[in-house]
Amino acid sequence: MPLIVFQTSRLLWVRLAALLFSCVAFSVAAHGAILPHGGMADWCIFCWVFSFTCTLLVLLVEQFGLQARAPVSWSNFPITVACYAALLSLSASIIFPVFFLKQQRPSGEVRDYRIVSTVFSCLAAVAYMGEVSLSKARPGEVAGYMATAPGLLKVCQTFVACIIFILISDPVLYDHHAALRWCMAVYCICFILSMAVVVLCIGEWTGLLPIPFSKFLSAYGLLAAIMYLTATIIWPVFQFGKNSYRTSYESKTITAAVFTALNFLLYLADLAYTARLVFVTV
Incomplete structure (x- = not known):
């Protein structure tokens, strides 16, 4: 069985943090937030699931060294995904508390679950912004x-x-x-x-x-x-x-x-x- 060595870097830790935060956001919302079907609830869940799935894909490809076999430009794909994930997570961080905390005013455990999802959505947005900042081209650098x-x-x-x-x-x-x-x-x-x-x-x-x-x-x-x-x-x-x-x-x-x-x-x-x-x- 081949030994997989994970090379650590700031970018890797930021991606892992974004993966964790987005996972917690949609897991908590799906488990105990008791959200209605359709509308803004589905949009927020989509934002978190899309971000989590794409980040997991990027992590797996990079850690297994499969960039050369990927059917996309790896100098362009990860940062594009990170930028979309940052915008999606940011939109969910605004929409979710407005629609499901301020307007509906839940109580008890439901309110606690929704607060936790909001907090981790905000953390995911910050993490994805950090990933974009670390991945973007610097002046004079040749990049995608x-x-x-x-x-x-x-x-x-x-x-x-x-x-x-x-x-x-x-x-x-x-x-x-x-x-x-x-x-x-x-x-x-x-x-x-x-x-x-x-x-x-x-x-x-x-x-x-x-x-x-x-x-x-x-x-x-x-x-x-x-x-x-x-x-x-x-x-x-x-x-x-x-x-x-x-x-x-x-x-x-x-x-x-x-x-x-x-x-x-x-x-x-x-x-x-x-x-x-x-x-x-x-």
């Missing part, structure tokens, strides 16, 4: 694209876009004016292109593009920033203007406007970083 600031911004852009989709799709908040449908088109087009960049980098398929990857990133970054600028202006104008169609879901439309502006800033920062980026290896 997803380990650079533009790569991490792509992850944030897709995550924010998913939040916008959730906010404006149930109920549908963009179908009463053509300008709002344009905003939806902006969200969809930019999300698809950002996710395509993530997939191309992880799969090491950037060479399949008909133009150099750096030129594609620059052109797409400029286009996406301009498109999101129009959506940032149009969405609030046609949702909250004098002739706007008033609904009972104004909190969702306001939140969507905020996240639209946030994604515009992310695309603007992405464009600025891409223009300065001089070390891209995929």
